[in-house]
Amino acid sequence: xxxxxxxxxxxxxxxxxxxxxxxxxxxxxxxxxxxxxxxxxxxxxxxxxxxxxxxxxxxxxxxxxxxxxxxxxxxxxxxxxxxxxxxxxxxxxxxxxxxxxxxxxxxxxxxxxxxxxxxxxxxxxxxxxxxxxxxxxxxxxxxxxxxxxxxxxxxxxxxxxxxxxxxxxxxxxxxxxxxxxxxxxxxxxxxxxxxxxxxxxxxxxxxxxxxxxxxxxxxxxxxxxxxxxxxxxxxxxxxxxxxxxxxxxxxxxxxxxxxxxxxxxxxxxxxxxxxxxxxxxxxxx
Numbered sequence: 001x002x003x004x005x006x007x008x009x010x011x012x013x014x015x016x017x018x019x020x021x022x023x024x025x026x027x028x029x030x031x032x033x034x035x036x037x038x039x040x041x042x043x044x045x046x047x048x049x050x051x052x053x054x055x056x057x058x059x060x061x062x063x064x065x066x067x068x069x070x071x072x073x074x075x076x077x078x079x080x081x082x083x084x085x086x087x088x089x090x091x092x093x094x095x096x097x098x099x100x101x102x103x104x105x106x107x108x109x110x111x112x113x114x115x116x117x118x119x120x121x122x123x124x125x126x127x128x129x130x131x132x133x134x135x136x137x138x139x140x141x142x143x144x145x146x147x148x149x150x151x152x153x154x155x156x157x158x159x160x161x162x163x164x165x166x167x168x169x170x171x172x173x174x175x176x177x178x179x180x181x182x183x184x185x186x187x188x189x190x191x192x193x194x195x196x197x198x199x200x201x202x203x204x205x206x207x208x209x210x211x212x213x214x215x216x217x218x219x220x221x222x223x224x225x226x227x228x229x230x231x232x233x234x235x236x237x238x239x240x241x242x243x244x245x246x247x248x249x250x251x252x253x254x255x256x257x258x259x260x261x262x263x264x265x266x267x268x269x270x271x272x273x274x275x276x277x278x279x280x281x282x283x284x285x
Contacts, residue, residue: 001131003122004104005034008059008091009112011042015276016268017112021054022285023265027116035102036112037062037094041074059090063097065197067204082204092211093200099183106131107183109176113270114238117283120264122177125233133219133230134173134212142166150210154217157190157202171216174238174267178215179229186218239263244271252282 005024009017017036024034030053037057038046050056060066067077067085075087085093095109108122125132141147143166151167190199203209219228239259241247247255247268259266266283268274279285 001105001123001126001129002103003032003106003108004102005032006037006095006098006102006107006109007034007112008037008094009042009046010038011045013112013270014042014045016115016270016279017046018049019276019279019283019285020110020112020115021049023116023283025053026285027119027264029121032122033104035098037098041069057101059094062094062101063200064100065200067093079201079204081201085204089203089206089209092209093203095211096183096187096199096203096214099180099187102180105180107178107180109178110265111174111267111270114174114265114267115279115283115285116265117239117259118264125177127231130229130231131179132177132233133216133225133228134176134234135169135171135216135220135225135232136173136234137169139168141170142168146208147213149208150213151217153206153209154214155221157199157206157214158218158222159190159192160217160221167217169216169220171212172210173212173236174240175265176212177230177233182219182223182228182230183215185223186215189218189222235262237263238265238267240267240269241272241274242269244269246272247274247278249278249282252278256282 034054035057036046036049037059039059043058046056067079070076070078077085077090098107147170148166155163187199219225219230225232241255268279
C-alpha cells in the first residue's frame with residue numbers, strides 16, 4: 001500500500017515546517033513522499049524545500065474549483081456559489097480535495113507544527129490490509145459544544161437524520177490517516193447527482209466545520225467501520241504542547257522528558273510562537 005504524507009502550510013509556519021521536513025528526511029522511509037501544500041502566494045518561499053521526496057503543491061491547483069482571494073484580505077476567498085470563505089475553512093477544503101490530486105492509496109495528514117522524533121513507517125500500522133482510523137470514545141465529546149456542532153454539521157452535509165443522542169466519538173488527532181478510496185466515495189456520496197464539487201460548496205457555506213469529523217462520521221455512520229477498509233485505532237502517537245505562549249528552553253526540556261515510548265511525533269502549537277531554533281536545539285535538528 002502506497003502512503004503519502006500531506007502537510008498544509010503557509011508563510012508564517014515556514015520555519016517550523018522546515019523542521020518537520022528535516023524530521024521526515026531523518027525518520028520516514030524515503031519512498032513515502034511528503035507533499036507540502038501552500039498558496040500560490042507562498043510558493044516562492046517554499047519552493048526551495050522541494051526535492052525528490054518533498055513535493056511542493058499549490059492549493060489553487062488542488063481544489064478543483066476556483067475560489068478568488070479577496071483583495072487586501074489574504075485569509076478570505078470568494079466563489080459565486082458560496083459565502084466568503086475564511087482561511088481555516090479553506091484549508092479544510094484543500095485537505096478534502098487531495099484525493100483527486102495526490103496519487104497514493106492512503107494519506108497521513110500531519111500539520112506543519114509537528115515533527116517526527118523516532119523512525120516511523122506508516123505501513124507498519126496496516127492490519128489485514130486495513131488502515132488505522134483514529135476514533136476515540138469518551139464522555140468529554142458528549143459535553144463539548146464545539147465537537148457536537150462539528151458532528152451536527154457533518155450529519156447535515158451527509159444527509160443523515162438527526163442523532164438521537166450526543167455523539168460520543170472524536171476523530172481529531174495530530175496525525176490522521178485517510179484512505180483515498182474512502183475520500184473519493186465521500187465526495188460521491190455528498191454529490192448524489194449534484195455537481196462533483198458539491199461537498200466543497202457545502203463546506204464553504206459552513207461557518208464551523210471539522211474535516212476530520214466529517215470523514216469520521218462518514219466512516220462510522222455511512223460506510224460502517226468494518227466495510228471501510230479502516231480499523232479503529234484509539235492510540236495517540238503524538239506528544240502535544242497546546243499552550244498559546246512560547247515554551248522556554250527549560251520548558252521544552254521538561255516537555256521532552258514526558259514523552260512515552262508510543263510517541264512518534266511531537267506537536268508544538270504554532271500559535272505559541274516558540275522560537276524554531278529552540279525547537280531544533282531541544283530535539284536535535
